[in-house]
Amino acid sequence: MSSVADKTAGFQGLQRAFAKHLRAPEDVEAPKDIEDRRVAIYRDLIYNNIESFIAGGFPILRSLYSDERWYDMVRDFIQHHTAKSPYFLQISEEFLTYLQQERAQREGDPAFLLELAHYEWVELALDVSTEEIPTGLDRQGDLLTSVPVVSPLVWSLSYRFPVHRIGPAYQPQEPPESPTFLLVYRDLGDDVSFMEINAVTARLLQLASAGEATGEQLLAQISDELPQVDSEALYGFGLELLQKLLDKGVIAGLRSLA
Structure with a gap:
Protein backbone atom coordinates (compact mmCIF):
# COMPACT_ATOMS: atom_id res chain seq x y z
CA MET A 1 0.00 0.00 0.00
CA PRO A 110 -5.00 54.20 -18.50
CA ALA A 111 -7.08 55.76 -15.73
CA PHE A 112 -10.19 54.24 -17.29
CA LEU A 113 -8.79 50.68 -17.36
CA LEU A 114 -11.23 49.14 -14.86
CA GLU A 115 -14.30 50.89 -16.23
CA LEU A 116 -13.50 49.98 -19.83
CA ALA A 117 -12.85 46.36 -18.87
CA HIS A 118 -16.15 46.16 -17.01
CA TYR A 119 -18.02 47.71 -19.92
CA GLU A 120 -16.56 45.19 -22.37
CA TRP A 121 -17.24 42.27 -20.00
CA VAL A 122 -20.91 43.19 -19.67
CA GLU A 123 -21.60 42.33 -23.31
CA LEU A 124 -20.42 38.74 -22.90
CA ALA A 125 -22.07 38.39 -19.49
CA LEU A 126 -25.45 39.35 -20.93
CA ASP A 127 -24.93 37.26 -24.05
CA VAL A 128 -24.52 34.06 -22.01
CA SER A 129 -26.91 34.95 -19.18
CA THR A 130 -29.46 32.25 -18.35
CA GLU A 131 -31.97 34.76 -17.00
CA GLU A 132 -35.37 34.40 -18.65
CA ILE A 133 -37.97 37.02 -19.47
CA PRO A 134 -41.20 36.42 -17.47
CA THR A 135 -44.05 34.87 -19.40
CA GLY A 136 -47.61 36.12 -19.62
CA LEU A 137 -46.76 39.79 -20.11
CA ASP A 138 -48.79 42.11 -22.33
CA ARG A 139 -46.89 44.13 -24.94
CA GLN A 140 -49.94 46.05 -26.21
CA GLY A 141 -51.47 47.32 -22.98
CA ASP A 142 -51.79 50.81 -21.54
CA LEU A 143 -48.39 52.02 -20.38
CA LEU A 144 -49.87 54.40 -17.82
CA THR A 145 -52.34 52.10 -16.08
CA SER A 146 -50.21 48.94 -16.28
CA VAL A 147 -47.01 47.98 -14.45
CA PRO A 148 -43.94 48.09 -16.74
CA VAL A 149 -41.81 44.99 -16.11
CA VAL A 150 -38.12 45.62 -16.72
CA SER A 151 -36.40 42.73 -18.46
CA PRO A 152 -33.94 40.78 -16.28
CA LEU A 153 -31.57 41.02 -19.26
CA VAL A 154 -31.06 44.75 -18.74
CA TRP A 155 -28.23 46.45 -16.90
CA SER A 156 -28.33 50.16 -16.16
CA LEU A 157 -24.75 51.33 -15.60
CA SER A 158 -22.91 54.52 -14.79
CA TYR A 159 -19.23 55.26 -15.37
CA ARG A 160 -16.93 58.18 -14.64
CA PHE A 161 -15.50 57.90 -18.16
CA PRO A 162 -17.43 57.72 -21.48
CA VAL A 163 -16.31 54.12 -21.96
CA HIS A 164 -18.48 53.54 -25.04
CA ARG A 165 -16.41 56.12 -26.96
CA ILE A 166 -12.93 55.01 -25.87
CA GLY A 167 -10.59 53.56 -28.47
CA PRO A 168 -7.11 54.12 -29.95
CA ALA A 169 -8.15 57.58 -31.19
CA TYR A 170 -9.85 58.71 -27.97
CA GLN A 171 -8.23 58.05 -24.60
CA PRO A 172 -9.23 60.69 -22.04
CA GLN A 173 -6.77 61.25 -19.22
CA GLU A 174 -9.36 62.71 -16.83
CA PRO A 175 -13.07 61.94 -16.44
CA PRO A 176 -15.51 64.64 -17.57
CA GLU A 177 -17.57 66.55 -15.01
CA SER A 178 -20.71 64.50 -15.66
CA PRO A 179 -20.89 60.70 -15.43
CA THR A 180 -21.88 58.54 -18.37
CA PHE A 181 -25.09 56.51 -18.08
CA LEU A 182 -25.43 53.45 -20.29
CA LEU A 183 -28.15 50.90 -20.79
CA VAL A 184 -26.95 47.46 -21.85
CA TYR A 185 -29.65 44.96 -22.76
CA ARG A 186 -30.38 41.74 -24.60
CA ASP A 187 -33.36 42.33 -26.81
CA LEU A 188 -36.16 39.96 -27.85
CA GLY A 189 -33.97 38.74 -30.73
CA ASP A 190 -31.19 37.83 -28.24
CA ASP A 191 -28.89 40.56 -29.56
CA VAL A 192 -26.94 42.60 -27.01
CA SER A 193 -27.26 46.35 -27.56
CA PHE A 194 -26.08 49.52 -25.84
CA MET A 195 -27.89 52.80 -25.35
CA GLU A 196 -26.60 56.02 -23.83
CA ILE A 197 -29.18 57.40 -21.42
CA ASN A 198 -29.42 60.29 -18.98
CA ALA A 199 -29.82 60.39 -15.23
CA VAL A 200 -33.62 60.72 -15.44
CA THR A 201 -33.96 57.58 -17.55
CA ALA A 202 -31.64 55.73 -15.20
CA ARG A 203 -33.78 56.79 -12.25
CA LEU A 204 -36.98 55.76 -14.04
CA LEU A 205 -35.60 52.28 -14.67
CA GLN A 206 -34.42 52.03 -11.08
CA LEU A 207 -37.94 52.77 -9.85
CA ALA A 208 -39.53 50.47 -12.43
CA SER A 209 -37.26 47.58 -11.43
CA ALA A 210 -39.23 47.17 -8.22
CA GLY A 211 -42.17 46.07 -10.38
CA GLU A 212 -44.77 47.62 -8.08
CA ALA A 213 -45.82 50.86 -9.79
CA THR A 214 -47.81 51.70 -12.90
CA GLY A 215 -46.32 53.89 -15.58
CA GLU A 216 -48.37 56.81 -14.30
CA GLN A 217 -47.13 56.30 -10.74
CA LEU A 218 -43.54 56.13 -11.95
CA LEU A 219 -43.85 59.39 -13.85
CA ALA A 220 -45.58 61.02 -10.87
CA GLN A 221 -42.64 60.14 -8.63
CA ILE A 222 -40.14 61.44 -11.17
CA SER A 223 -42.18 64.65 -11.40
CA ASP A 224 -42.11 65.02 -7.61
CA GLU A 225 -38.33 64.61 -7.65
CA LEU A 226 -37.95 67.22 -10.41
CA PRO A 227 -40.23 70.09 -9.35
CA GLN A 228 -38.32 72.49 -11.61
CA VAL A 229 -39.51 70.59 -14.71
CA ASP A 230 -42.95 71.27 -16.18
CA SER A 231 -45.04 68.24 -15.20
CA GLU A 232 -47.07 68.16 -18.43
CA ALA A 233 -43.91 68.16 -20.54
CA LEU A 234 -42.36 65.51 -18.30
CA TYR A 235 -45.41 63.24 -18.66
CA GLY A 236 -45.30 63.58 -22.42
CA PHE A 237 -41.60 62.82 -22.58
CA GLY A 238 -41.96 60.01 -20.04
CA LEU A 239 -44.72 58.27 -21.98
CA GLU A 240 -42.64 58.40 -25.18
CA LEU A 241 -39.67 57.03 -23.27
CA LEU A 242 -41.65 54.13 -21.80
CA GLN A 243 -42.91 53.24 -25.28
CA LYS A 244 -39.38 53.34 -26.69
CA LEU A 245 -38.10 51.09 -23.90
CA LEU A 246 -40.99 48.69 -24.51
CA ASP A 247 -40.28 48.58 -28.25
CA LYS A 248 -36.62 47.79 -27.65
CA GLY A 249 -37.37 45.03 -25.13
CA VAL A 250 -35.84 46.91 -22.19
CA ILE A 251 -39.32 46.76 -20.73
CA ALA A 252 -40.19 43.11 -21.30
CA GLY A 253 -43.94 43.77 -21.15
CA LEU A 254 -46.79 45.00 -18.99
CA ARG A 255 -48.85 43.41 -16.28
CA SER A 256 -51.97 44.53 -14.48
CA LEU A 257 -51.60 46.16 -11.12
CA ALA A 258 -52.45 43.52 -8.51
Missing part, protein backbone atom coordinates in the same frame (compact mmCIF):
# COMPACT_ATOMS: atom_id res chain seq x y z
CA SER A 2 2.81 2.38 0.83
CA SER A 3 4.23 1.87 -2.67
CA VAL A 4 0.92 2.94 -4.22
CA ALA A 5 0.74 5.96 -1.90
CA ASP A 6 4.30 6.92 -2.76
CA LYS A 7 3.57 6.71 -6.48
CA THR A 8 0.42 8.79 -6.05
CA ALA A 9 2.26 11.42 -4.05
CA GLY A 10 5.05 11.46 -6.62
CA PHE A 11 2.59 11.92 -9.48
CA GLN A 12 0.76 14.70 -7.65
CA GLY A 13 4.06 16.43 -6.97
CA LEU A 14 4.92 16.19 -10.66
CA GLN A 15 1.52 17.70 -11.56
CA ARG A 16 2.05 20.63 -9.19
CA ALA A 17 5.55 21.27 -10.54
CA PHE A 18 4.27 21.09 -14.11
CA ALA A 19 1.39 23.50 -13.34
CA LYS A 20 3.76 25.98 -11.69
CA HIS A 21 5.94 25.94 -14.79
CA LEU A 22 3.00 26.43 -17.13
CA ARG A 23 1.84 29.41 -15.05
CA ALA A 24 5.25 31.07 -15.05
CA PRO A 25 7.55 29.40 -17.62
CA GLU A 26 10.06 32.25 -17.47
CA ASP A 27 10.48 31.95 -13.70
CA VAL A 28 9.89 28.27 -12.91
CA GLU A 29 11.77 25.45 -14.59
CA ALA A 30 9.87 22.51 -16.06
CA PRO A 31 10.22 19.09 -14.41
CA LYS A 32 13.50 17.62 -15.64
CA ASP A 33 12.08 14.21 -16.58
CA ILE A 34 9.67 15.63 -19.20
CA GLU A 35 10.95 16.33 -22.69
CA ASP A 36 10.97 20.08 -23.34
CA ARG A 37 9.43 19.60 -26.80
CA ARG A 38 6.36 18.09 -25.12
CA VAL A 39 6.28 20.76 -22.42
CA ALA A 40 6.42 23.48 -25.08
CA ILE A 41 3.18 22.17 -26.60
CA TYR A 42 1.37 22.67 -23.31
CA ARG A 43 3.04 26.04 -22.68
CA ASP A 44 1.81 27.37 -25.99
CA LEU A 45 -1.60 25.75 -25.68
CA ILE A 46 -2.32 27.21 -22.24
CA TYR A 47 -1.18 30.74 -23.03
CA ASN A 48 -2.57 30.99 -26.56
CA ASN A 49 -6.02 29.70 -25.64
CA ILE A 50 -6.37 31.99 -22.64
CA GLU A 51 -4.88 35.02 -24.40
CA SER A 52 -7.10 34.52 -27.45
CA PHE A 53 -10.26 34.35 -25.35
CA ILE A 54 -9.34 37.42 -23.29
CA ALA A 55 -8.40 39.43 -26.39
CA GLY A 56 -11.72 38.45 -27.98
CA GLY A 57 -13.65 39.47 -24.87
CA PHE A 58 -11.82 42.79 -24.42
CA PRO A 59 -11.02 43.93 -28.00
CA ILE A 60 -10.88 47.67 -27.22
CA LEU A 61 -8.66 47.14 -24.20
CA ARG A 62 -6.37 44.91 -26.28
CA SER A 63 -6.08 47.60 -28.97
CA LEU A 64 -4.73 50.09 -26.43
CA TYR A 65 -1.75 47.92 -25.40
CA SER A 66 1.39 47.04 -27.29
CA ASP A 67 2.03 43.34 -27.88
CA GLU A 68 4.71 43.31 -25.19
CA ARG A 69 2.64 45.03 -22.52
CA TRP A 70 -0.42 42.92 -23.34
CA TYR A 71 1.68 39.75 -23.12
CA ASP A 72 2.96 40.82 -19.70
CA MET A 73 -0.57 41.48 -18.46
CA VAL A 74 -1.98 38.15 -19.61
CA ARG A 75 1.05 36.27 -18.35
CA ASP A 76 0.70 37.96 -14.95
CA PHE A 77 -2.98 36.95 -14.89
CA ILE A 78 -2.14 33.31 -15.65
CA GLN A 79 0.64 33.26 -13.07
CA HIS A 80 -1.08 34.92 -10.14
CA HIS A 81 -4.86 34.56 -10.47
CA THR A 82 -6.60 31.56 -8.92
CA ALA A 83 -9.76 30.96 -10.90
CA LYS A 84 -12.97 30.17 -9.04
CA SER A 85 -14.67 28.62 -12.08
CA PRO A 86 -13.51 25.82 -14.41
CA TYR A 87 -15.70 27.04 -17.27
CA PHE A 88 -13.96 28.55 -20.27
CA LEU A 89 -16.77 31.07 -20.86
CA GLN A 90 -16.06 32.61 -17.46
CA ILE A 91 -12.41 33.41 -18.20
CA SER A 92 -13.47 36.98 -19.01
CA GLU A 93 -15.05 37.37 -15.58
CA GLU A 94 -11.95 35.89 -13.96
CA PHE A 95 -9.79 38.40 -15.87
CA LEU A 96 -12.03 41.26 -14.75
CA THR A 97 -11.70 40.07 -11.13
CA TYR A 98 -7.92 40.00 -11.55
CA LEU A 99 -7.91 43.58 -12.82
CA GLN A 100 -10.22 44.82 -10.08
CA GLN A 101 -8.78 43.00 -7.08
CA GLU A 102 -5.27 41.77 -7.80
CA ARG A 103 -3.49 43.95 -10.35
CA ALA A 104 -2.40 47.25 -8.89
CA GLN A 105 -2.42 50.26 -11.22
CA ARG A 106 0.83 50.21 -13.15
CA GLU A 107 2.73 52.77 -15.13
CA GLY A 108 1.16 53.10 -18.55
CA ASP A 109 -2.25 51.77 -17.48
